[in-house]
Structures are given as C-alpha cells and as structure tokens.
Amino acid sequence: MASDDPDTTGRRRWFRILGSARNSSSPGAATTAAPESESLAPPEASETRAEDDAESVSQDEAAPDPDIADPEPEVPTPSSGSEVAPEAPVPKVARVAADRAPKRPRLTDGVPAALPVVPPEPMTLPRVIAIANQKGGVGKTTTAVNLGAGLAELGHRVLIIDLDPQGNATTGLGISHRNVEGSIYDVIMNDIPIEDCVEPTTVRNLFVVPATIDLAGAEIELVPAFSRELKLRRAIQQSRDDYDFTLIDCPPSLGLLTVNGLAAADDVVVPIQCEYYALEGLGQLLRNVSLVKTNLNPRLEVRGIVLTMYDARTKLAEQVEHEVRLHFGPKVYRTVVPRTVRISEAPSFGQPVTVFDSTSRGAVAYRELAKEVSSGATRRVG
Numbered sequence: 001m002a003s004d005d006p007d008t009t010g011r012r013r014w015f016r017i018l019g020s021a022r023n024s025s026s027p028g029a030a031t032t033a034a035p036e037s038e039s040l041a042p043p044e045a046s047e048t049r050a051e052d053d054a055e056s057v058s059q060d061e062a063a064p065d066p067d068i069a070d071p072e073p074e075v076p077t078p079s080s081g082s083e084v085a086p087e088a089p090v091p092k093v094a095r096v097a098a099d100r101a102p103k104r105p106r107l108t109d110g111v112p113a114a115l116p117v118v119p120p121e122p123m124t125l126p127r128v129i130a131i132a133n134q135k136g137g138v139g140k141t142t143t144a145v146n147l148g149a150g151l152a153e154l155g156h157r158v159l160i161i162d163l164d165p166q167g168n169a170t171t172g173l174g175i176s177h178r179n180v181e182g183s184i185y186d187v188i189m190n191d192i193p194i195e196d197c198v199e200p201t202t203v204r205n206l207f208v209v210p211a212t213i214d215l216a217g218a219e220i221e222l223v224p225a226f227s228r229e230l231k232l233r234r235a236i237q238q239s240r241d242d243y244d245f246t247l248i249d250c251p252p253s254l255g256l257l258t259v260n261g262l263a264a265a266d267d268v269v270v271p272i273q274c275e276y277y278a279l280e281g282l283g284q285l286l287r288n289v290s291l292v293k294t295n296l297n298p299r300l301e302v303r304g305i306v307l308t309m310y311d312a313r314t315k316l317a318e319q320v321e322h323e324v325r326l327h328f329g330p331k332v333y334r335t336v337v338p339r340t341v342r343i344s345e346a347p348s349f350g351q352p353v354t355v356f357d358s359t360s361r362g363a364v365a366y367r368e369l370a371k372e373v374s375s376g377a378t379r380r381v382g
C-alpha cells in the first residue's frame with residue numbers, strides 16, 4: 001500500500017490522539033486524562049497511572065498488530081467526537097478495541113440486598129460488634145484496631161478480641177505473641193475467663209484479648225465440641241458489661257471461628273475494599289449472617305458497611321463507592337477510609353494510626369468513623 005493508505009493515515013492520527021491525551025496527563029491529574037469509555041473497562045484498563053500509560057504506549061508501538069496491517073478497506077463510521085475530522089476513517093484498531101472493550105458487569109450483580117431497610121435498633125451500650133468479611137486483606141484488622149482506638153479516644157472503654165490466628169490485631173496493638181500468657185484460644189477451648197487474658201495497650205481505655213497461632217487449631221478442635229458455635233458468646237457474657245464496645249476481629253473465612261464471632265455479636269460491620277472484586281463472596285457472608293441470626297443469635301444485624309482503602313487517584317474506587325452506596329443505601333457509612341501509607345505503617349510500630357500519626361488523613365477518617373459508629377449511643381440502664 002502507498003503512503004496515502006487510509007489505514008496508515010488513520011493509525012498515525014490515532015497515535016497522535018492517544019499521545020496528546022497521554023501528554024496532557026500529569027501524575028497528579030492522572031484520572032482526568034482517561035477517555036470516558038475507560039470507566040467501563042476492567043481494572044487494568046482503568047488504571048490511569050502515568051507509569052502504566054508509558055508502558056502501554058511502548059507496547060502499542062513495538063508490537064505490530066495484525067489488525068492494523070490488515071489492508072481491508074475501512075468502512076467509514078459516523079464520527080461524533082471533535083478530535084477526529086469527519087472525513088478521517090476510523091482506524092480499525094479503534095473499532096476492534098471498542099468491540100473488545102468488555103462491558104463490566106455491575107459489582108453488585110448477584111449480591112442479595114439481604115439487609116433490612118428498617119432502621120437498626122438504637123445503639124445501646126454495651127455493644128458487641130463483629131468486624132467480618134471472609135475476604136482477606138480488606139481492612140478488617142485495620143478497622144478493628146483503629147475504630148477501637150477512635151472509640152477509646154471518645155472516652156469509651158473498648159475491648160478488641162483478636163479472633164484471627166494470624167494475630168495481627170494483637171501485634172498491631174504492640175503486644176508480642178511471645179509475651180502472651182492467656183489468649184483467645186484459652187478462652188474458647190479451655191474456658192478461661194476473658195478477664196484473665198485481657199492485655200492493656202498504649203492507648204488509654206483500649207484493651208485487647210490476644211490471639212496466637214494456637215488458634216489455627218481451634219477451627220478443627222471445635223468440631224466435636226459441645227455447643228461449639230456459642231463458646232465465645234458464653235465467654236463474652238461475663239465481660240460485656242465491663243466495656244462499652246467489644247470489637248471482634250474475625251478471621252478471613254466463614255468457619256467455626258467466624259460463626260463464634262457472629263453468634264457473640266449484636267452487630268456486624270463489614271469492611272469493603274474499594275477494588276474490583278470488592279463484593280465477591282459478600283452474598284455468602286450475608287447468607288451466613290442470616291443463618292446465624294435464624295439459628296443462633298436473633299438480635300444479630302449488619303449495622304454498617306465501611307469502604308476502605310479508597311484510592312482517590314483511580315476512577316475505579318469512585319465507581320465501587322457509587323455502586324455500593326446505590327445497592328446498600330444508608331447502611332454504608334459516610335466516612336470512607338482512604339488508602340494511605342501511614343495506615344499501613346502504623347502496625348509495624350505496634351500503634352493505631354490515631355497514635356502513630358495523629359493528624360494524618362487515616363487517623364482523621366477512623367476518628368470520624370468512630371463518631372458515626374457510636375452516634376446516638378446510650379448506656380443501657382439496669
């Protein structure tokens with residue numbers, strides 16, 4: 001084909017358009033440069049970081065695409081954009097990309113709205129709240145520790161029960177596994193009273209019942225145990241009046257430990273990470289909450305959903321927030337926890353972020369969340 005081949009001309013024009021869109025994207029304003037259609041693309045496609053773009057430019061240019069070289073004459077398509085002149089043929093690569101651009105299903109497709117629309121019962125204290133989501137790495141432990149610290153700052157007496165064999169809430173609050181004398185394993189398996197295992201933390205009013213790796217065995221050891229689902233509930237009965245809030249940091253599974261956590265709680269708070277697979281498995285969690293409510297704990301309710309690790313630089317985070325709010329309405333807390341380095345650094349210093357960097361965005365967000373969670377809380381009389 002000669003140099004006036006419409007395909008080649010179109011391709012050059014296409015790269016120019018792409019190039020100008022990319023050049024106009026500074027890292028600070030990365031998301032603004034993304035073409036609108038990218039908002040429906042899967043996560044890789046909607047990542048608009050400058051470095052990712054740079055990589056994709058070089059790949060585009062290096063790899064000869066058989067579609068581009070295809071000499072098949074172009075069929076002009078109506079042009080609506082002002083960037084491409086009306087007479088310019090739409091390059092085939094663009095058509096192919098548009099055909100292939102998958103329509104992302106709604107994140108909430110298949111997620112039951114298993115949350116009652118009736119307002120939850122008033123927040124009377126003492127309150128036991130399970131922080132649960134069987135997905136790992138969504139911010140359960142971070143939320144338990146920092147929400148706990150936020151509530152303690154508000155003057156509440158708070159106990160965090162670490163129910164995860166990984167013991168991250170324990171170490172995140174500055175307790176070394178080696179120094180633990182009594183743990184939640186002893187409470188559940190050996191009927192040791194909770195008070196005997198409570199450890200103080202560096203935060204005033206904040207206490208923790210630690211977990212050690214022994215707890216991994218409890219999941220199996222509980223199987224033949226009598227009333228195996230109610231072990232934690234019975235133990236908490238003794239201590240619940242000593243604390244305004246007892247927060248249970250559940251493990252990333254729907255096994256017997258989580259069932260114990262749900263059976264012992266008044267409410268469930270579900271952290272959801274602002275990413276593409278955020279709601280995967282949520283239906284299953286909500287069904288389990290219903291099962292526990294029906295069979296073991298009639299007062300159990302999902303009190304709220306907290307959006308975590310919100311990265312304002314990505315369009316995806318905004319979409320996840322939008323869809324989750326659309327689906328779950330007022331159950332979603334107004335406070336959204338941002339993804340920040342300070343939140344992820346704090347546990348390695350054994351401190352909640354509210355202590356580690358008291359004025360950081362993460363600390364401010366968890367303080368706000370604590371206010372929302374405890375809003376209207378009154379002490380039960382009698």
Ligand code: ADP
Binds near residue numbers: 139252347362
């Ligand atoms: P889970 O308990 O659900 O497994 P974690 O709370 O342990 O999740 O969080 C998983 C990882 O993500 C941890 O390394 C934690 O420090 C980090 N993380 C959690 N929330 C944030 C956040 N808002 N910003 C940055 N990192 C976070």
Ligand code: MG
Binds near residue numbers: 141164
């Ligand atoms: Mg955890």
